[in-house]
Amino acid sequence: MLNNKNILLIISGGIAAYKSLELIRGLRKERANVRCILTKNGEKFVTPMSLAALSEHKVYTDLWSLKDEREMGHIRLSREADLIVIAPASANLIAKMAHGLADDLASTCLLASDKPIMIAPAMNPMMWNHPATQNNMKILLQRDIIQIEPKSGEMACGETGIGRMSEPDDILSSIKDFFSEKPLKNMKAIVTSGPTYEAIDPVRFLGNRSSGKQGHAIATALIQAGAHVHYITGPTHLPHPKGATIIEIESAEEMLAHVEKNLPADLFIGAAAVCDWTVETDHLQKIKKKDNLTPPQLNLKENPDILKKVSLSSKRPQLVIGFAAETENLNNNAKDKLKHKNCDWIVGNEISPEQNVFGNSENQVCLFQYTEDRKEIIQTDLPRMTKIKIAQKLVNEIIHYFETIQKDNRNECTNPSLNVVPYGSQ
Numbered sequence: 001m002l003n004n005k006n007i008l009l010i011i012s013g014g015i016a017a018y019k020s021l022e023l024i025r026g027l028r029k030e031r032a033n034v035r036c037i038l039t040k041n042g043e044k045f046v047t048p049m050s051l052a053a054l055s056e057h058k059v060y061t062d063l064w065s066l067k068d069e070r071e072m073g074h075i076r077l078s079r080e081a082d083l084i085v086i087a088p089a090s091a092n093l094i095a096k097m098a099h100g101l102a103d104d105l106a107s108t109c110l111l112a113s114d115k116p117i118m119i120a121p122a123m124n125p126m127m128w129n130h131p132a133t134q135n136n137m138k139i140l141l142q143r144d145i146i147q148i149e150p151k152s153g154e155m156a157c158g159e160t161g162i163g164r165m166s167e168p169d170d171i172l173s174s175i176k177d178f179f180s181e182k183p184l185k186n187m188k189a190i191v192t193s194g195p196t197y198e199a200i201d202p203v204r205f206l207g208n209r210s211s212g213k214q215g216h217a218i219a220t221a222l223i224q225a226g227a228h229v230h231y232i233t234g235p236t237h238l239p240h241p242k243g244a245t246i247i248e249i250e251s252a253e254e255m256l257a258h259v260e261k262n263l264p265a266d267l268f269i270g271a272a273a274v275c276d277w278t279v280e281t282d283h284l285q286k287i288k289k290k291d292n293l294t295p296p297q298l299n300l301k302e303n304p305d306i307l308k309k310v311s312l313s314s315k316r317p318q319l320v321i322g323f324a325a326e327t328e329n330l331n332n333n334a335k336d337k338l339k340h341k342n343c344d345w346i347v348g349n350e351i352s353p354e355q356n357v358f359g360n361s362e363n364q365v366c367l368f369q370y371t372e373d374r375k376e377i378i379q380t381d382l383p384r385m386t387k388i389k390i391a392q393k394l395v396n397e398i399i400h401y402f403e404t405i406q407k408d409n410r411n412e413c414t415n416p417s418l419n420v421v422p423y424g425s426q
Contacts, residue, residue, distance in 0.1 A: 001176050002030035008081035008115075009034055010106045011051070013041025015156040016088040016122035016165035020046065023087060023168040024054040030176070035077065036060065037106050041090070063105040078113035083178060086110075087148075088122030088165045091133050097145075098136035118146040118178065120171050125161025144242040148174050182226020183399045188265040189227040190317070191219045192272035192306065194234035197250045200298065201283040205250075208273045209358040212236035214323075215271035217391035219244050222267075225395050230262045234272060252278065252303035259306055263315040267398065270307045270322045271347075278303050311342040319401060321394075324348040325357075334368050335377055345369045347394065363387050367397065 007027055011020045020036075027034050034055040038048055048059040060077065078084070086093065086106075093106065102108040110117065119140070127133060128150060141147060148171055151164045166174075193215025197205040212233060219231045219241040231244040232255055240246045247262075249255045252274045259268075277300040287296050307322040320343040324334040327350070334348035346368040351357050355364065364384040368377055382393065 001179055002027065002032040005032045005179060006080055006082045007032050007034050007175070008037065008077060008084045008109070009055075010037045010039070010084065010086040010089075010093075010109070011042040011046065012039045012086065012088055012090040012093040012106065013044060014088045014090050014122045014165075015045060017042050017045035019165060019168050020087055021050060021054060023085075023171055024051065026168055026172040027175070028054065028056070030172070032175075033057075035081070037077065037109060039093070039104060039106050041092075060105060063108055075112055078109040078115065081113075081115050083175065084110070084113060084115055084117045085120070085171070085175065086117070087120040087171055089119040091121075091123045091127045091130075094119070094121060094133065094136050094140065098139040116144075116146065116178070118148065118174065120148040120165050121150045121163075122165030123150075123163050124155060124157055125159055125163040128163040129161070138239050141239040141242060146174070146178065146242065177224065184222065184395075184402070185226035187227045187267060187402070188230070189219075189222050189267040189269065190230045190232065190259060190262050190265045191215055191222065191244075191269045192232045192255060192259065192274075193219065194236040195273050196234045196252045196255060196275045196303075198252065198275050198278035198303070199250075199282045200279050201285065201287050203286050206275055206278065208275060210234070210236075210273035211359045212238050212272075213359070213361065214363060214387045214390065215269075216241055217387045218269055218271055218394060221388075221391040221395040222269075222398075225399060227267070230265070232258050232262075232272070252306065256304045256306050256309065259310060260313070263310070263313060263317070265317045266319070266402075268310050268317040268320045270310070270320075270343075272306075273323075273325060274306055275303055277301065305341070307343055308341045318405070319344050319398065321345040321347065321398075325351045327352045330366065331379065334366065338368050338370070338377060345397075361386055361388075363390055365390055367394070 011017050024034050035057050036051045036055055036059045038051060038059055038061050048061060051059045096107040097110055100111060102111045148166045150162055151166055152162045153164045154160050155163060194212030195208045195210040197207045199205050216238050219229050222229050223241060223243040229244040231241055232247045232249060234249060247258045249258060255272065255274065280299040280301050311320050322341055322343045324337045324346050326333045330348050330350050334346045338346040347365050348368060349357060349363055349365040357363055362384055365382050367380040370377060
């Protein structure tokens, strides 16, 4: 998979730098070409000679070496790589990247690069959780930097917490995933996520508790599978999924307008928690509270049913997936929604207080799908797991669905007597 791929490995200061030696060994076993930049602080932990012996290439350390600039300057180093990997990525180097500093070879190469960048942060837990580091990471994520999240455990300093660099095997696996074949390549997906806010007046709104984490995870998993994702999101506190086309909205009407604008598509996933109702009259001025008067009466009207409109659209995607968030009778309500909305799949999740789903990183869902003849509904119960893993499992089901359709289409071409009806056919 990595045969003849050019990897530029940047090693910054930190005790985790020793893990870079094993990472280089793994990359070379996969037949990748590895060139290394070692920062001055990184040299305190590993030597250029060790890196050169394993990578079989000269190790670059000094921006001001004229000999290095003639042989392989910072521009060539940054441009000839297929992927730049920073492992470990120190808090200092992350800050330089976020704010465009270029005072050594590593930071100059990063600023001069037009290639994808993958970072594996490593630092003390207090440093990782510091608002400055977290803000710097938000900036980098918005620039589509690929992050391999640090792990929790005991640190070299004796403290325990999140900050350990991922193991070399995990980093190698992420690099291989980056170069792997994308099963949803060239497919267009629309994903709605987060809550909608329905204005009452300029300062108040009707809303819900959705954090957008599940929709965000689904969009990210689709992007990793090669899909081009149009991500239509209500107000959340999450960084946008890297690589998606981002559309920010507030109301259900705005969400519907942008969904319809982006049709046709191959796939629609309605993960947003859309408010069922909105206020008939949006007051232009703040509604004032006055003594001895009853509270104002709000007249509500029903919001558009986005999932049903997409399912019945003349530009209907091949696969339409909705969500059913229920506090009771999940199975029956989810199956009824699958039938009445005319979609293909429903992802049902219980949102009772006992489940503690809103804002949490975990979820527990059931997947409801029609059989090929659309006469029966298949229910698949998933155990409680992270929303990221749920997204990956859902995307694996989506990949299988489209692979099955492609296989059936090939069979129809070779045998016209076959009459295969896919889930989403109308």
